[in-house]
Amino acid sequence: MNISIKQMRAFSELAREKSFTRAADRCHISQPALSALIKGIEETTGTRLFNRNTRNVELTPDGIFLESMITALLGSYDRLVTEFQDVVQKNRGSVTVGALASIAGGALPPVIDAFQRRYPGIELAIKDVTSDICLELVRSKQVDFALTASVSLGNDLSSAFLASDSFHLVCRSDHPLSRHARLAVSQIRDLPIIQFARSSSVRQHLDAAFYPDRLPVSIEVNNLVTAAGLIAHGLGITIVPGMTLFQFRIPSLVAIPITLPIHERKICVITRRNSTLSVSANAFVEMLRAHWAPESS
Amino acid sequence: MNISIKQMRAFSELAREKSFTRAADRCHISQPALSALIKGIEETTGTRLFNRNTRNVELTPDGIFLESMITALLGSYDRLVTEFQDVVQKNRGSVTVGALASIAGGALPPVIDAFQRRYPGIELAIKDVTSDICLELVRSKQVDFALTASVSLGNDLSSAFLASDSFHLVCRSDHPLSRHARLAVSQIRDLPIIQFARSSSVRQHLDAAFYPDRLPVSIEVNNLVTAAGLIAHGLGITIVPGMTLFQFRIPSLVAIPITLPIHERKICVITRRNSTLSVSANAFVEMLRAHWAPESS
């Protein structure tokens, strides 16, 4: 026994309208076509479902039984279709993003704000964790994708470039270099700077960017905010990627972009290889691109 | 957006098997046909649902979302089909019958017994009520059909003959007539008998059967069992339809069929005109015919 959705729709409309003509109109088919659909159900089930003559159409007892079930099923079907349509049209859904804390706290909030305004029905979750955990979250499907600085990754993952994150010198506004609008490598290569722990993502990219040179170290700290405090008290300067500058938003400090020929920090979208983003997640990435691409060109 | 049952089945099997070839086998279609079904869903939804290459097939995030809903819907669909098949095959269902008490208590129980053995899944309810209430129950669809003696009924109902119910004389075994195997009208026309209230179905048919004669009355009672008690104590005889004889099953009593040229009581199935019995109810009527037709020929 096999009943199609179309047959069920025809059955349901006929049960409601008690008229082949009106039911056919509601189904947007000709009246004989509807007649054939009903006949089809009656033949596959082997049961008469409507008592009908020229003047009257009504369900048989068995038809009544079937009608209750078909009505429920069509309800479920319509709900399925509309819910999935909502997902496709981005009226509903959820996105979970893994991101380095330096990204999650700085460049991401404006995008999140725009995304939530544009797609208020999509739930958003941000997991602000370290780079290696980001990768693990992607692998285990706990996040749709991750935002990290480019790192080496196994071939089960793939990365797509999103934006360049250029280095900036941070100093107090009374520092001699503060009057420059832009700095070259030669101007800062020999300045002792406040450095970060070797395990930190910023330090690793900084070392790579200036390689084979090694920047002189004045003080080594763990957190960016600590460096900000030291600088504000006139105890040094530092060099950090632009996306971390939100941690240095103190009136007495200035940030000056540094021109580097290569080796800028690259922010990437990390996904599983041979995988596809959900429409919701894809919308988020597209919005990231729209926000960040102009700034980093 | 429109997804057919067949497409959903294909989707579900592919999600389970993660192989177009195996899923096609399970759907009993060729592998390219299944490919087309999947392509069809992806095109109508506008979303890629499976990431696939030569070596691997797996759901996309959106596909996973759809899969959960489709699995549930197919479950409902299969349940609908099997449940209705059960009804058609008489493994499930319910029958509610209205019947005169004289029928419900006498001739019906053996049929009920056979019916419940033959169709143990079908629930059975008997409403033993008077004739006029029987008709009302049919009209209001509270019963599938009714079993009554033939009565005049409006043209919203129709009746179908089931069995004849011949009259019997009931007397004590020491009564002079008890030695006869069969009686003619002439032998009993003048005997005073225990009669029943004019409102009772038995009395009405009795009067009709002997019309234009009027049987002499010895005592008038309301219930058959009362008559039985009177007769057992040697206080008279009575004439009743055969189907009520179960109320006279007392060792000292005998029942002797009376030959009447016409006007036997006719037991009928009463249904709504232009209506159809459910498969369950129809099975019950068929069983009634099988049990009663031989006896009344």
Add this chain to the structure above:
DNA sequence: CACACTTACGATATTCGTAAGGATT
């Protein structure tokens, strides 16, 4: 006689399977 459902039939659309093509491991 009028109205409503059914049947008949030709046209259109869809679906299917076979065979060839393409891609990945």
Add this chain to the structure above:
DNA sequence: AATCCTTACGAATATCGTAAGTGTG
């Protein structure tokens, strides 16, 4: 090189709408 999915294409099937037929009130 083998395996698996996709594309191409002709055939079978299903569906649809128009028009004629049938029956009931």
